Amino acid sequence: MTSKKTVVVKGLVPQGAKSFCINFKMGYSKDIALHINPRLNEKRVIRNSFLNGKWGSEERELPHNPFQPGQYFELSIRCGNGRFKVFANGQPLFDYNHRFREFQRIDTLEINGDVVLSYVHWS
Secondary structure: OOOOOEEEEEEEEOOOOOEEEEEEEOOOOOOEEEEEEEEOOOOEEEEEEEEOOEEOOOEOOOOOOOOOOOEEEEEEEEEOOOEEEEEEOOEEEEEEEOOOOOHHHOOEEEEEEOOEEEEEEEO
């Protein structure tokens, strides 16, 4: 991952979904530079980092939640020098300041949970 790189994730949140996560990781390390966790039952999108064996403080507040059961979504995650800028369905969703300063070491995208992916592109 370098500055100005963008990852686009398109998918469907199935009916009955509880949560899913999108993690930006460094190879086989357990560290997670950016953890995006839509929790449908809480109607929240949690953002966090897992570094040196510990979770940081959660960021939970958003002006709206674009992830709804039965709905398609398009998430665009752009890496900048100081932060990730995240857009959902073409609209700004949140900024996430880098907690892992060596973001150039991010080379793995992990997506799991209650989501049906239709497109993933790293450019």
